[in-house]
Amino acid sequence: xxxxxxxxxxxxxxxxxxxxxxxxxxxxxxxxxxxxxxxxxxxxxxxxxxxxxxxxxxxxxxxxxxxxxxxxxxxxxxxxxxxxxxxxxxxxxxxxxxxxxxxxxxxxxxxxxxxxxxxxxxxxxxxxxxxxxxxxxxxxxxxxxxxxxxxxxxxxxxxxxxxxxxxxxxxxxxxxxxxxxxxxxxxxxxxxxxxxxxxxxxxxxxxxxxxxxxxxxxxxxxxxxxxxxxxxxxxxxxxxxxxxxxxxxxxxxxxxxxxxxxxxxxxxxxxxxxx
DNA sequence: AGAACTGTCCACTTTACATCA
DNA sequence: AATGATGTAAAGTGGACAGTT
Numbered sequence: 175x176x177x178x179x180x181x182x183x184x185x186x187x188x189x190x191x192x193x194x195x196x197x198x199x200x201x202x203x204x205x206x207x208x209x210x211x212x213x214x215x216x217x218x219x220x221x222x223x224x225x226x227x228x229x230x231x232x233x234x235x236x237x238x239x240x241x242x243x244x245x246x247x248x249x250x251x252x253x254x255x256x257x258x259x260x261x262x263x264x265x266x267x268x269x270x271x272x273x274x275x276x277x278x279x280x281x282x283x284x285x286x287x288x289x290x291x292x293x294x295x296x297x298x299x300x301x302x303x304x305x306x307x308x309x310x311x312x313x314x315x316x317x318x319x320x321x322x323x324x325x326x327x328x329x330x331x332x333x334x335x336x337x338x339x340x341x342x343x344x345x346x347x348x349x350x351x352x353x354x355x356x357x358x359x360x361x362x363x364x365x366x367x368x369x370x371x372x373x374x375x376x377x378x379x380x381x382x383x384x385x386x387x388x389x390x391x392x393x394x395x396x397x398x399x400x401x402x403x404x405x406x407x408x409x410x411x412x413x414x415x416x417x418x419x420x421x422x423x424x425x426x427x428x429x430x431x432x433x434x435x436x437x438x439x440x441x442x443x444x445x446x447x448x449x
Numbered sequence: 450a451g452a453a454c455t456g457t458c459c460a461c462t463t464t465a466c467a468t469c470a
Numbered sequence: 471a472a473t474g475a476t477g478t479a480a481a482g483t484g485g486a487c488a489g490t491t
Contacts, residue, residue: 302465
């Protein structure tokens with residue numbers, strides 16, 4: 175892994191430009207999920223690889239390779255004991271990296287390419303890998319099938335892509351994060367629209383209240399009384415007269431009084447409760 | 450049973466690089 | 471052509487959790 179520059183003549187720059195488009199579709203990782211994780215956001219994203227922007231540094235001999243390992247960690251191959259004083263997480267990573275590094279050294283030997291001494295020293299610290307078009311395409315394809323990988327799948331994919339398993343794992347993690355972010359943005363837009371709709375509806379209802387109040391002021395007393403005493407249950411649609419001292423059986427506008435019954439045992443949970 | 454270890458995930462952050470004004 | 475701002479994606483970090491020893 176790394177910049178394989180045993181000679182400038184052995185490298186070639188391959189430039190690609192383009193845009194990407196995404197399509198969301200539901201998915202669920204086959205792995206276990208802890209309760210606080212939110213798999214509902216996990217969606218597939220179909221990408222048009224032809225349109226995906228990227229810059230690739232490749233060997234003129236054929237197989238494109240990643241540019242350089244990420245940071246000093248990768249250059250500390252086979253030095254597990256050197257980090258034993260770190261936190262357990264760090265030690266864990268170091269172990270993983272070290273074993274992967276060994277694998278990568280093999281890969282690099284197979285490619286007959288390696289870092290120059292200067293690059294290997296890491297003048298600027300870590301360099302950043304840019305995945306090739308083929309690598310991205312394969313990873314995307316794999317992500318479409320399952321947004322999480324089990325160890326075997328990860329190993330196989332890493333071998334296939336000539337990457338470290340850790341890199342495959344990181345790619346999937348970042349990919350899930352991007353998908354989730356995108357979904358969050360979509361949800362946000364949806365909520366905004368919903369909010370606008372409700373605001374409009376609220377405005378309309380407020381206006382209606384104002385109109386009804388104005389109407390009430392202009393009506394004669396008996397009309398007001400009718401409006402005030404007649405109510406309709408929204409669930410059973412039965413119009414009934416509210417018990418009112420002014421409303422008696424002789425009033426021509428009062429409705430036949432009818433004992434109202436609630437539709438369920440809990441009057442508060444029923445619209446009829448307001449009747 | 451429970452402590453230690455390991456592997457994986459996620460959220461957040463850092464960093465290298467590309468692009469654009 | 472140089473440069474600073476900005477966006478993107480690879481990678482680092484740390485905590486949580488589940489499974490295994």
